[in-house]
Amino acid sequence: MVSGGEQQQGHRARVFQQKNKEHKRGKHRTKGEIQQENKGRVSVTALTKKQKKEAKKLDKRHKANQLWQNKKDLVLAEKRHLGSRDGPPPP
Numbered sequence: 001m002v003s004g005g006e007q008q009q010g011h012r013a014r015v016f017q018q019k020n021k022e023h024k025r026g027k028h029r030t031k032g033e034i035q036q037e038n039k040g041r042v043s044v045t046a047l048t049k050k051q052k053k054e055a056k057k058l059d060k061r062h063k064a065n066q067l068w069q070n071k072k073d074l075v076l077a078e079k080r081h082l083g084s085r086d087g088p089p090p091p
Contacts, residue, residue, distance in 0.1 A: 047055065
């Protein structure tokens with residue numbers, strides 16, 4: 001094919017080849033990356049004044065609801081013990 005001392009040149013890469021763009025991953029870390037960095041640790045959250053006030057308000061509401069429920073249960077138990085208006089008391 002090639003005569004004498006001549007050697008055939010191999011294929012050369014061209015300068016103007018297509019270069020596909022890499023995916024832009026964005027500037028924010030993913031949830032998985034954050035979890036890997038934390039390795040299961042959870043940060044301590046301090047309550048603000050507003051959160052403390054709201055918590056106290058919820059505690060008061062909860063306590064009032066419990067007192068109401070207890071009174072209701074006592075009244076129902078007393079009614080069951082005495083019997084209904086139309087019938088005799090239970091044995």
